[in-house]
Amino acid sequence: MRLSWLLVPVLALLLPTAVEGDAPGCAPEAPWLSRDEYLRALSLDLRGVVPTMEEYESVAAMDDVPASLIDAWLASPEHAARVVRHHRDLLWPNLSNVRFVDFRRRLGSIGTDAACVEGYVGPDTCRRWYRSTSSTTLPVRGAAVACDDVPATFDEDGNVQFRTEVRDGTTVRIEGWVEVRPYWADPSAPPLRVCAFDAQERSVSPSGRACDTRDASTDPGCGCGPNLAWCDVQDVQNALVSSFAADVERRIAAAIEGGEPYATVFTGRRAFVNGPIVTYYRQLAGVYDSVPLTPLAVDVDALPDLGFRDSETWVEIELPAHHSGVLTSPLFLMRFQTLRARANRFYDAFLCEPFQPPSGGLPVAGEAESREADLQLRAGCRYCHAILEPAAAHWGRWMPQGAGFLDPASFPTFAPECAECARGEETCSATCSMAYLTRALSPSEEPYLGMLRAYAFLRPEHEANVDEGPAALVRDGLADGRFTECSVLTTSRWLLGRPLEPDEEAWSREVASAFVASFRYTDMERAIVTHETYRRVR
Amino acid sequence: MRPALPALVALLAACEPPPAATSVPVDPGDGTPVDLGLEPARLRRRMDIEQLDRSIGSSTGRRWMSGSTALFVSNAATLGVPDYFQTTHEDLEISPLFLKFLDDAARAVCSDLVPEDAAAAAADRIFFVHAEPEATLPADRSSIDENLRYLVLRYHGRRMEAEAPELGAWRDLFADARAATDDPEVAWLTVCVALVNHPDFYTY
Numbered sequence: 001m002r003l004s005w006l007l008v009p010v011l012a013l014l015l016p017t018a019v020e021g022d023a024p025g026c027a028p029e030a031p032w033l034s035r036d037e038y039l040r041a042l043s044l045d046l047r048g049v050v051p052t053m054e055e056y057e058s059v060a061a062m063d064d065v066p067a068s069l070i071d072a073w074l075a076s077p078e079h080a081a082r083v084v085r086h087h088r089d090l091l092w093p094n095l096s097n098v099r100f101v102d103f104r105r106r107l108g109s110i111g112t113d114a115a116c117v118e119g120y121v122g123p124d125t126c127r128r129w130y131r132s133t134s135s136t137t138l139p140v141r142g143a144a145v146a147c148d149d150v151p152a153t154f155d156e157d158g159n160v161q162f163r164t165e166v167r168d169g170t171t172v173r174i175e176g177w178v179e180v181r182p183y184w185a186d187p188s189a190p191p192l193r194v195c196a197f198d199a200q201e202r203s204v205s206p207s208g209r210a211c212d213t214r215d216a217s218t219d220p221g222c223g224c225g226p227n228l229a230w231c232d233v234q235d236v237q238n239a240l241v242s243s244f245a246a247d248v249e250r251r252i253a254a255a256i257e258g259g260e261p262y263a264t265v266f267t268g269r270r271a272f273v274n275g276p277i278v279t280y281y282r283q284l285a286g287v288y289d290s291v292p293l294t295p296l297a298v299d300v301d302a303l304p305d306l307g308f309r310d311s312e313t314w315v316e317i318e319l320p321a322h323h324s325g326v327l328t329s330p331l332f333l334m335r336f337q338t339l340r341a342r343a344n345r346f347y348d349a350f351l352c353e354p355f356q357p358p359s360g361g362l363p364v365a366g367e368a369e370s371r372e373a374d375l376q377l378r379a380g381c382r383y384c385h386a387i388l389e390p391a392a393a394h395w396g397r398w399m400p401q402g403a404g405f406l407d408p409a410s411f412p413t414f415a416p417e418c419a420e421c422a423r424g425e426e427t428c429s430a431t432c433s434m435a436y437l438t439r440a441l442s443p444s445e446e447p448y449l450g451m452l453r454a455y456a457f458l459r460p461e462h463e464a465n466v467d468e469g470p471a472a473l474v475r476d477g478l479a480d481g482r483f484t485e486c487s488v489l490t491t492s493r494w495l496l497g498r499p500l501e502p503d504e505e506a507w508s509r510e511v512a513s514a515f516v517a518s519f520r521y522t523d524m525e526r527a528i529v530t531h532e533t534y535r536r537v538r
Numbered sequence: 539m540r541p542a543l544p545a546l547v548a549l550l551a552a553c554e555p556p557p558a559a560t561s562v563p564v565d566p567g568d569g570t571p572v573d574l575g576l577e578p579a580r581l582r583r584r585m586d587i588e589q590l591d592r593s594i595g596s597s598t599g600r601r602w603m604s605g606s607t608a609l610f611v612s613n614a615a616t617l618g619v620p621d622y623f624q625t626t627h628e629d630l631e632i633s634p635l636f637l638k639f640l641d642d643a644a645r646a647v648c649s650d651l652v653p654e655d656a657a658a659a660a661a662d663r664i665f666f667v668h669a670e671p672e673a674t675l676p677a678d679r680s681s682i683d684e685n686l687r688y689l690v691l692r693y694h695g696r697r698m699e700a701e702a703p704e705l706g707a708w709r710d711l712f713a714d715a716r717a718a719t720d721d722p723e724v725a726w727l728t729v730c731v732a733l734v735n736h737p738d739f740y741t742y
Contacts (some may be wrong), residue, residue, distance in 0.1 A: 025552040031579055040695030041742045043720035044585065049592040053692055060697075497581035504578055513665065 011168065030433050031536045039065050040083060041527055045495055046070075047078040048085070059274070070416035070530065074522040080253040083521060086494050087252050090349040091209040091332065093245040098334050099289040100240045101232040102279065105224065107198070108132035110146045116193075128177050130195035131224070131231065132503065140197050140220050142172045152176035152196035160196040162163055182228040183308050184236050188247065201226045209232060213286045229283045239276040248331045250314060261519035262487060263478055266325040266350070267471040269318050271298075273309030278303050290401070290472040291334055297323065297398075297405035322397070322405060324471035333403035339392035339454060346470065351438045351477055352486035373442035374457040396454025396466035399435065406435050408467065409454065419450025481512075488512045495528050507533060578695035582631045585740050587617050594643060598651045598691050599664050602643040609646075613639060637735075644734035652727045665689070665730065667723065672722050675713050683709060689729065708732075 009387045033041060037048055039059055043051040059065055066152035073079055107129045115124035130146045131137070137144050140164075151176050153161040162173035178199045179191035200223025211222035212230050224231035250272040255265045264270075273281075277296055281300050285293050297320065304315040326332055327346065336342045348354040365379025372378040397406045411431075418432035428438045438452050440446045454466050465472065477483030488511050493499050500508055514527035568599050585593060591610035595601045602609045616620060617639060618629030656671035669678060669685035686708045687698045698705050708729065715728035733739060 031577075036691065036695045036698070037695050037742075041580075044589050044593070044742050048589050049596050050695065052596065053688075056695070056697075084669055088622060089620075089627055092626050094622040096623060162581075347541045474693075495580070497583040501578065507578070512703045534580050536577055538581050 031437050031538050033535050033537055035062070035064050036258075037061060037537075038535060040068060041534075043530065045527070046073045046082060047076060049078070063326070066396055067530075070526065071352055074273070074526060077253070077257065079397075079522075080256040081533070083256045083525075084249045084252050085479055086491075087249075089494075090490065091248065091326065092335060093248060093446070094330055095244055095331060095334055097239045098241070098291050099238055100291075102214050102217045102287045103229040104133050104135050105229050106130060106133070107228070107233050107286055111149060115149075125497075126193060128193045128195055130198045135218050139218065141174060141188065142170055143167060144173060145174065146196070147175045147195035148178050149178040149193075152178050154196075160200070174456050179230055183283075184233065184235075186309065194224070198223050198230070198231070200224070202331055210286075212283065214288060225283075230287050230325065232284070236276070236308070236316070239278055239308075243274050243276045243311065244329075244331045244334070246274070246314075247277065248326050248329050251329070254316070258520055259520055259522070262515075262521040262524075263474055263483070263519060266327050266474045268325045269321065269323050270325075271319050271323075271329070272314045272319050273306070274302060275306040275308045276312075276457055278306040279308040288402075291337065292399065292402040292404055293330060294402070295399075295404040295407065297403065308492060320405075322407075322469060324469045327470040327474075328395075328405075330403045333395075333398055337401045339395045339398075339400055340388055342395045342398075342470070343391035343473075344387055345511075346473060350474075350486055351482045351489070352489050353482070355388055357383060373444045376457060376459075379461050390459065390462035390465055391473065393454045393458055393465040394460055394468065394470045396452060397469065398406065400453065406452065410433055410471075413455060413466075414451050416450060422449040424451065484512055485522075491521075491524055492528055495525065495534065504533075507531065523535065567658065582741050584632050584636070585742065586628050586630060587614055587619050590643075590740060593739075594647055597734075597739075598647045598730070600647045600650050602646050609643070618660060623658070632737075632740075641731070641735055642741060644731045648727055648734065650732035652723055652730055656723065656726075664692075664725070671726065674716065674722065675709070679709075686712065686729070689733055693733040694736065695742075 034114065036056060039051050039056065041047060042065060043055070050528075057068075059069070108131075109127050109129045109214050110132075111125040111127040114120060115122065115126050116126035125150050128146055128149060132144075132146070134144045137146075148163075150176070155161055160175050162175045164171055164173050166172070174194045177193040180194045180199050181189075181191045182186060185192070197220075201222075202221070202223070203225070205211055205216060205219045205221025207219060207221055209216040209219045209222065209227060211219070216222040250430060250470065251268075251270055252265055254260075254270060254272075255262070255268070260268075280293070281296060281298060281303060285296060288294065294403035298317070299320065303317065306313055306315065322328075327342070332342065332345075335344050344355055362380045362383055371380035375381040376389050378385070397408070397411070398404070399406065413431065415436055418428065418436035418438055420426060421428035422433055422436075422438040432438050435452060437445070437448050437451055437456050440449055448496070455463065457464075474483060477486075485508070488508050489500060492508065492511065511524060511527045511531070513519075553635040587610050589603065591608070601607070601611040604612075610617070617636060618625075619626050620626050651665055652671075665686050667685060674686075675682060675684050675696050683700065683705060686705060687702075690696050690698055690704075690708065696704075705717070712725050713733060716722060716725035720724065
């Protein structure tokens with residue numbers, strides 16, 4: 001058996017040659033798919049899997065694949081999953097480079113679990129958890145060390161007691177541990193031993209800082225809070241990365257399965273939240289790392305009551321009116337962190353208008369033209385930026401390098417205090433630095449100091465874009481047909497495996513007509529997969 | 539250790555003469571052109587890795603696993619599945635690497651499927667549906683042919699007539715494997731691996 005098995009790969013590899021090469025055994029390469037081959041292609045494209053034998057048998061007596069079967073497959077959850085998968089190629093959903101919680105609040109551990117078992121004999125100490133960056137340990141302990149493997153002690157006011165020792169000439173302060181049940185862990189699991197300094201629960205430090213904010217990350221008077229609410233571990237980060245991506249995928253699937261107009265994916269107010277997302281909004285948003293979701297674009301009080309471990313429980317919510325579907329989702333905003341990157345992705349993926357120079361290249365400009373600060377006018381840049389800048393303004397109320405919403409009530413177009421600090425009269429607040437133009441790189445930028453960043457060099461006729469949001473781009477694309485045509489092009493490319501040729505314009509119009517009749521994505525797909533072009537394969 | 543290697547090679551060379559190349563006559567056929575037509579058509583393309591994983595699962599009733607790890611998932615990056623960070627589209631090239639992994643998958647799932655299906659009750663079988671595992675040629679040609687036709691439909695979506703010329707190639711494969719190994723299980727294993735490795739399985 002063992003030796004004979006060696007023959008299998010040899011024989012198996014010979015077969016395709018035998019089947020296709022021998023004249024008598026050659027399967028004719030018919031460009032027109034038979035009924036069963038067509039069924040297989042449909043099943044793979046629409047459901048992502050080959051048909052079952054029962055499905056082959058169900059069409060055995062029929063001339064062709066019945067329309068009712070195609071409709072049933074188009075209505076299936078498996079089909080929605082395929083459409084979601086296709087949209088990954090358009091939205092590039094990956095947030096693995098975004099850190100959600102301040103790195104100074106990441107808990108690491110020292111010691112081993114084995115050493116915690118009673119009767120353990122060995123050199124290790126029992127595992128303790130602590131914020132392990134030097135920016136948190138040095139100010140308190142005097143060295144990059146964790147706590148001792150002993151229970152912590154407290155004075156009569158509840159303050160953590162430290163012992164001191166001199167290490168390498170440095171006085172080091174070391175405390176013990178306390179037991180904590182973290183918010184991310186199974187409640188039935190044993191509590192963690194957390195260094196008492198890191199496990200502090202007070203909400204305001206003696207110096208007056210709110211401990212659930214990023215500013216308090218290195219305040220010695222603040223810890224991780226009750227149940228470690230303001231700190232994280234890698235599992236929390238991983239759950240947030242996958243949850244924010246899953247939110248968008250659920251929005252797309254819901255629109256496809258619900259037979260809603262395709263544009264609602266980009267203009268609607270539906271979102272989905274699970275335990276990790278709710279936990280982030282409720283207790284972690286203030287301790288962001290470098291990409292904040294604040295000012296929060298959701299009504300936190302209206303969020304469902306979900307704990308972090310409810311990662312498989314998804315609840316649909318309605319977002320406030322300023323949202324534009326997936327284009328203002330945390331996933332999209334954090335994946336494309338500049339206003340221009342957001343507009344660029346939308347133009348490329350959903351209007352099929354990539355920003356690229358003409359085939360002959362750009363004309364060589366003079367020095368004066370090259371020094372123009374306004375990219376809409378600067379030689380070489382203006383070819384794209386004359387369109388890109390006004391388009392990017394549609395995300396002008398959505399934080400760059402973040403996903404917060406700049407509400408007009410709190411963030412007016414012009415903030416006098418930000419203009420004043422920009423002129424050096426006082427230090428700019430975090431709000432000014434974050435959302436407003438506070439630094440002019442050229443004299444021509446000075447008139448825009450103190451204005452929301454999106455307004456820099458923005459033409460008066462484009463100012464409305466900022467408040468209209470990205471949904472207006474979709475509506476414009478629908479009105480002039482670019483969004484519809486691009487949807488047909490990208491969907492055809494997906495299902496045909498190739499871009500449409502110029503001489504297929506008539507067919508593309510035919511598909512577009514089927515699409516605009518209802519604006520349902522599945523109607524467009526049906527028009528493609530039932531056309532003879534799909535049926536012909538080579 | 540190193541000085542021993544040339545000696546070992548020399549010893550092996552002394553044991554057995556090197557294989558000599560022999561000429562094999564090849565008939566390239568009559569060169570009849572195939573009409574593929576000029577009308578717009580869909581491109582025949584390779585399944586993506588998700589389709590392949592699910593389709594092997596659907597056809598064989600088994601996933602390619604190592605313990606609790608789904609190997610098409612754990613090898614996704616190597617197989618060209620985009621992470622939308624470094625890469626943004628799936629490479630559907632039928633590369634040597636793809637064929638290597640496909641062959642690994644085929645051998646793994648078929649090695650489980652064939653003996654388990656042979657031991658299953660007739661009503662529960664998905665591989666030996668029309669032929670018994672120990673069926674032989676020429677005595678059981680009818681049932682073997684029927685099983686091969688069933689399998690080609692199940693794996694490739696091609697419905698062959700009883701006397702279809704393509705069926706002969708599959709029957710010959712089964713017969714050759716049976717003759718070479720004298721083990722019906724290996725013969726059917728060969729058919730199973732060939733079905734999955736065949737372009738008609740992983741393209742559409």
